[in-house]
Amino acid sequence: MMPSVIVEAPAKLNLSLRVVRRRDDGFHEIDSVMVRLEGLADRISLEPSEEDAFVCEAPGVPTDGSNLVLRARDLFREETGMRQPLAIRLEKRVPHGAGLGGGSSDAAAVLAGLNALWEGRVPVETLQEWAARLGSDIPFFLGSPVARVTGRGEQLGPGPTVPSLRVMLLKPGFGVSTPDAYGRWKEALPLEGMDEAPQRFSWGELVNDLERPVFRKFLFLAEVKLWLLRQEGVEGALMSGSGSTMFAVLGEGADPEALAAAARAELDPQLWIWSGRTQAG
């Protein structure tokens, strides 16, 4: 019997997300700098067994064939002919509907993990081609921790040199649907009082063209951004991907625990909050 493997599936942030145009196939051409996070990751165990099984206890995450973990498993099997039954367990730590690429990262981790069980026979470029069939964001998770992505998100290029950034993530109880966010792009009018200009840093800029359409529907997210920008030690604030996670880039003087307590007291006691670092590129 093959050995088992445990793979980590880290979350991502979009430091910049420019939407260039809507394509004829309904997808949007984007130009984005994506970074992976250090220490915020789902965990997936892939255990060769007598028959297939899949366990995921996270509320709201599908356990049927629509879960990206199973879609990645099935695609790997179709392409390689690997037949070994597997007991798969997915432990979610990354919230879903959050713009953190949780499901995408799970799919990439399964492709990489199954390839490890398959003695690394599939080159990473081929895994990335398969990944792109499952979702636009997935190839990124099989490449460098910082990358510039174009096309519908599946074309990877070298990213800028970004140091490990101190960040704080805040997510309200609701999620945002990615197709809905892209669908509202362009129609949305500017929001009064909202400065959409890129926030510039020595390593690049923070900007997200999906903020305007998403903020129009979820004004609370605009409030979170403005609140963050007023706090001491916060150097920048942005929505990640299509939301609903808002993140702050923290200066060395910021106190994440005090910030989290203030956010819960002043914005929403139910906020999910995580603080840590991005992986350096």
Ligand SMILES: C[C@](O)(CO)[C@H](O)COP(=O)(O)OP(=O)(O)OC[C@H]1O[C@@H](n2ccc(N)nc2=O)[C@H](O)[C@@H]1O
């Ligand atoms: C918002 C981001 O997270 C930013 O990194 C991604 O662009 C989303 O990528 P994803 O979740 O992997 O998206 P997919 O699963 O490929 O697509 C879901 C849906 O989002 C919309 N979509 C997605 C990617 C893209 N470049 N343009 C789009 O219009 C399409 O309606 C698509 O049917």
Ligand SMILES: Nc1ncnc2c1ncn2[C@@H]1O[C@H](COP(=O)(O)OP(=O)(O)OP(=O)(O)O)[C@@H](O)[C@H]1O
């Ligand atoms: N392994 C998975 N983990 C989480 N959600 C999954 C998974 N597989 C399928 N889904 C479905 O996909 C939806 C979006 O989840 P996901 O975590 O990928 O969203 P997201 O944070 O918006 O990602 P992105 O940043 O790629 O837009 C979920 O609400 C769920 O129905």
